[in-house]
Amino acid sequence: MIWIIESKSKLSRVFAADLKRLRANTAVAAHVSRSVLNSTIAEVQTPLAPALAPDEPVLVLAHSGYDIDDRHGREAPWIGGRWLDEFVQDVTLKFTPAGLSGRTLWFLVCHTGHDITALADHLVAAGVDNVTIYMPTDFMYISNTGIPHVLLSGADLATVNKDVARCDSDYLSIQGSQPTGSYWAGCSISGQVVTKLSATTVEDAVREQFDPDGDEA
Numbered sequence: 141m142i143w144i145i146e147s148k149s150k151l152s153r154v155f156a157a158d159l160k161r162l163r164a165n166t167a168v169a170a171h172v173s174r175s176v177l178n179s180t181i182a183e184v185q186t187p188l189a190p191a192l193a194p195d196e197p198v199l200v201l202a203h204s205g206y207d208i209d210d211r212h213g214r215e216a217p218w219i220g221g222r223w224l225d226e227f228v229q230d231v232t233l234k235f236t237p238a239g240l241s242g243r244t245l246w247f248l249v250c251h252t253g254h255d256i257t258a259l260a261d262h263l264v265a266a267g268v269d270n271v272t273i274y275m276p277t278d279f280m281y282i283s284n285t286g287i288p289h290v291l292l293s294g295a296d297l298a299t300v301n302k303d304v305a306r307c308d309s310d311y312l313s314i315q316g317s318q319p320t321g322s323y324w325a326g327c328s329i330s331g332q333v334v335t336k337l338s339a340t341t342v343e344d345a346v347r348e349q350f351d352p353d354g355d356e357a
Contacts, residue, residue: 141174141192143234145202145220149179154301155201158248158282161309162199165286167352171197184220185233192235197244197349204249217252217259224255228262237267245273246349248288253277253325260327260334272337274326274346283311287350290323292316311356320357321346 142162144155151159162172178184192198202220209216209223219227232240240263247253253275260273278290279297281304293300293316307313321343327336337345347357 141176141196142172142199142201144175144177145184145200146177146179147221149177151177157309158201161282161284161286163286165350168199168286168350172199181222181230184222184230187236188234188239192239192243195242197246198235198240199246199248201248204247204252206251217255219247219249219252219259224259225262228259228266232263232266232268237269240268240271242270243272245271247273247275248280248282250276250280251278253323256325256327257334257336260329264329264332264334269329269332271329272326272345273328274324274342277323277325281309281314283317283356284309285311285355287311287320287356288346289320289356290318292318292323320351320354 142159144151144159146152146155159172159175163169176188200219204217204219206215206217208214216223218224222230254277256273256275263271276288276290278292279300280288280290282288289311291300291304291314295303304314311317324342324346326342326345327334347354351357
């Protein structure tokens with residue numbers, strides 16, 4: 141399933157386009173046929189019904205980034221408007237630790253892959269085990285063929301978004317776009333131990349999931 145976290149109850153134009161593109165990608169279409177949109181903390185924390193099917197991967201589509209956490213006055217990562225500890229509280233209420241265990245979690249977000257092991261540590265503390273997590277480490281967009289890519293650019297976020305829109309998310313037309321799987325991070329939780337995955341392992345996994353034919357690798 142794909143879990144979409146927005147600030148409004150109606151799917152935004154950008155996320156609606158992302159979902160449409162993902163569903164057109166035969167490599168991942170089966171995993172995004174079911175979508176759940178949540179826009180409030182209460183909705184995010186409401187248990188999923190019906191529950192996930194066995195071994196069903198979870199894709200999370202949300203805005204993310206870094207800001208100053210007023211609780212300690214330091215820069216910290218956030219996903220869907222929530223600091224990582226808050227987000228893990230949300231995600232375990234949504235799916236339960238047992239429901240998350242044994243799955244692959246794909247985060248279609250921006251930048252926060254730099255702190256993927258911190259997210260994993262919070263999941264371990266919440267009782268989640270036997271999970272693999274993947275997350276981009278820079279600006280991420282979904283190409284017009286439904287493949288997530290990282291875009292490296294020195295421009296501000298508004299300019300980058302305009303460039304992607306101007307090119308209609310065409311991977312070959314967007315300057316700075318990286319091959320499938322590049323600039324992603326990954327880690328696994330096994331036996332309550334967090335292990336960071338190598339860049340090659342992560343790239344291979346992202347390509348296998350979203351671009352098995354290597355069209356944009």
